Amino acid sequence: MATLFTVAISVGILFALYLLYHGITMGLSTSENRMGADLLVIPDDARDLQDSSELLFTGAPVCIYMNKNYEKEVAHISGVEKVSAQFFTQTLNASCCSTATATRLIGFDPATDWAVQSWLKKLPAKSLAYNEVLAGRNVSGFIGSNTYILGKKVHVAANFEPTGTSLDHSIIMNIDLARKMAQGKPELQHFWQRYGDPDQIISALLVKVEAGKKDEVANAITDLGDLAVIKSSDILQGIKDQLDTVFYIMLGAGLLAALASIFQLFARFYSLAWDRKGELGLYRAMGATRRDLKILVIGEALCLTSGGIILGSILGSIFYYLILLLLESQKAFPFIPAAWPAVLFGIIGITTLFELIGFISAWFPARQSGKIEPSAAMALGDID
């Protein structure tokens, strides 16, 4: 049993590590491609309200606002290729909305946007009608294609593919619709009293810059006034660096556990040649060949390893969810769960690795067992 659990724990750690690493790698690479903007400009006072990575990778509502004139000012900065404004608001409660929890609503400007347009091209209509929305992969609570948001009935045009970013947890719509929805809600009035009429404010600016001018443009934007600039690539790199440390620790633990499995399997089957000398001798006396004993020992090792792999896969899935929950509670990061083919690939890879470990560990003990003479059966007592 000890051997079985050692194998299971090793498999579990490596399987969980594989799933997490795959999910984060996919998340980072997809979000890098999908984020679309080199710079994200937000009001300077929002810097303290929101962790940048939370803003970028979670669907937590962020009601941050600034004057919409900043869009024109940023567009005039040298080195800026494109600018597009977004307006953020949020769902409130079950009485107004179909979503199960407070969800970020993102209004985009169809006239200037390039980030959302890539999804819109995949729609049959190639565009989003005024009363239509796009829902992120992880937005829950929508039943059917029609839904209520802030008291207005809208049509869900599509759920878009996972991006690993805040878009997965958000609902996207025309910026005018978002403003109109938010404008009349009594629960949101304190924002308009503080920041002004929703038609005159925006929440963020997506900025695409010319190659090599990111820092220069960022500095120029900061000089405009009360603005903060988030460099998406820096955020992603920072997350990658932090998670790499976690992965190295986990990989170390996984490799140590795998090493322990090898020793445990080797010790188990090496001692088997001695502990079960009577039993193996008995088999020899009753007609087992040396080859039969080798097959028996290696077969037992492979069966034991297979049992450990099955148990380890279940343990690994549990480890995976627990570690993911823990990581997400500590830090927002882009994550795309592995699809079934990738999970299957991981299982096949880990199975092959551990069956190989089982085979190698049992090879020498199997050879030793093959040397047991049938006369060993004569000298021993009952076989437990």
Add this chain to the structure above:
Amino acid sequence: MLLETQNISKQYGEEVILDQISLVIKQAESLAITGPSGSGKSTLLSILGLLLEPTGGDIYLKQQTVSNLSDDKRSEIRNHSFGFIFQSTQLIGSLTVLDNVLVPAYLGRKPNLENKAIKILTELGLQNRLNYYPYQLSIGQKRRVAIARAILLDPAIVFADEPTNDLDPVRAAQIGDFLYSLPQKGCALILVTHDPGLAEKADKTIEIVNGKAIEICRSVAGPTKNKIYA
């Protein structure tokens, strides 16, 4: 002749255990091997059962030499033609009575022998113990399971090492009677025993003394030792 040995010897280093022993066992014949402890009885049984290789001499099974056979071929003979009852029964603790009896069938890749195993166990009075484990059995019951295992594949020869050891006289007699019923079914029996009562029922009895085999000849006046094989 079923089994014949010619001048077989066994030495461990300088120590001579068996010294040029020649024996002949016919089909359906019984042979008892006696002798003091450490005289080499079990060694002789092991050599006859192809469990141990002699240092010198030849062994013939049905007039065919087995001395030069490969290890695999000897294994095949042990499985197909021999049955073994070991002194301490050697049952496998993790297997039930029925599975213990079926071990030779598994090793010989002979499927569908469950019914036969159950029939033999029933003959031996163990029909209610099929799913018991060895630790749940008395020593007498374990011996009977070992006998069932030895005869499952209808061997030509059954080798028994002290088969009545540790048994009370009644149980020993029952086991003895069952074993001596085997030659009546065409199976030769070679047993090692300290029990004179058990040995005297055999067709032939030999005593190992100083590595030599002495045949015990019986007469109305009692047993006499008058012939040395070698």
